[in-house]
Amino acid sequence: xxxxxxxxxxTEIISLFRSLLRSAREFSDYNIREYTKRRTIDSxxxxxxxxxxxxxxxxxxxxxxxxxxxxxxxxxxxLYAPKVKSIMDIKP
Amino acid sequence: MAARNALLKYLRVxxxxxxxxxxxxxxxxxxxxxxxxxxxxxxxxxxxxxLDKSEVTDRVVTCVKNFQKVDPSKVTPTAHFQNDxxxxxxxxxxxxxxxxxxxxxxxxxxxxxxxxxxxxxxxxIASHPQAK
Numbered sequence: 001x002x003x004x005x006x007x008x009x010x011t012e013i014i015s016l017f018r019s020l021l022r023s024a025r026e027f028s029d030y031n032i033r034e035y036t037k038r039r040t041i042d043s044x045x046x047x048x049x050x051x052x053x054x055x056x057x058x059x060x061x062x063x064x065x066x067x068x069x070x071x072x073x074x075x076x077x078x079l080y081a082p083k084v085k086s087i088m089d090i091k092p
Numbered sequence: 093m094a095a096r097n098a099l100l101k102y103l104r105v106x107x108x109x110x111x112x113x114x115x116x117x118x119x120x121x122x123x124x125x126x127x128x129x130x131x132x133x134x135x136x137x138x139x140x141x142x143l144d145k146s147e148v149t150d151r152v153v154t155c156v157k158n159f160q161k162v163d164p165s166k167v168t169p170t171a172h173f174q175n176d177x178x179x180x181x182x183x184x185x186x187x188x189x190x191x192x193x194x195x196x197x198x199x200x201x202x203x204x205x206x207x208x209x210x211x212x213x214x215x216x217i218a219s220h221p222q223a224k
Contacts, residue, residue: 014181015201021189044182 007053026074030086197222
């Protein structure tokens with residue numbers, strides 16, 4: 001299955017990375033916002049050395065489904081936003 | 093119908109003297125209203141304004157210096173992200189995202205892809221009216 005999919009281009013990967021970071025900013029909760037950002041950056045770094053086209057394509061597909069999850073969860077969590085702001089959000 | 097007209101007339105007569113007397117007693121109220129009318133023509137947020145280039149340069153340099161992978165001593169207003177600061181393409185995306193947060197506006201993907209040096213970022217932000 002995965003071998004049939006052509007490997008994503010560099011631009012597509014950068015664009016997915018940016019979209020994930022953008023969706024991370026949507027979370028109202030500080031902890032989830034930072035987690036999503038950290039998780040995105042870490043997994044892109046982990047997969048930086050991938051050279052096999054099929055594993056790159058698999059990682060890309062996985063990233064795209066994670067983006068859908070992040071977008072959906074940002075909406076769900078916005079409905080149940082914490083009433084108290086995290087102390088990290090309070091600007092000195 | 094007649095009762096309704098009578099009622100409306102009664103209300104109108106009642107309201108007019110109150111309005112007149114208040115504007116006579118306090119003419120500033122009317123003046124303030126006029127000034128507000130002019131001021132409300134364009135909201136600051138919609139119109140936007142261009143930031144001073146030296147201020148943008150300072151803020152961009154500070155922002156890039158705060159990036160954990162960057163050696164702060166290497167950051168100059170002309171530094172290139174990949175050649176001078178040793179950042180890769182993922183780091184560059186992170187830096188541009190941090191700049192978006194600093195200046196409070198969204199950089200479109202096509203523009204963000206082109207930003208590869210501090211100079212370029214400063215030029216783009218200084219030419220963007222929504223940057224604050």
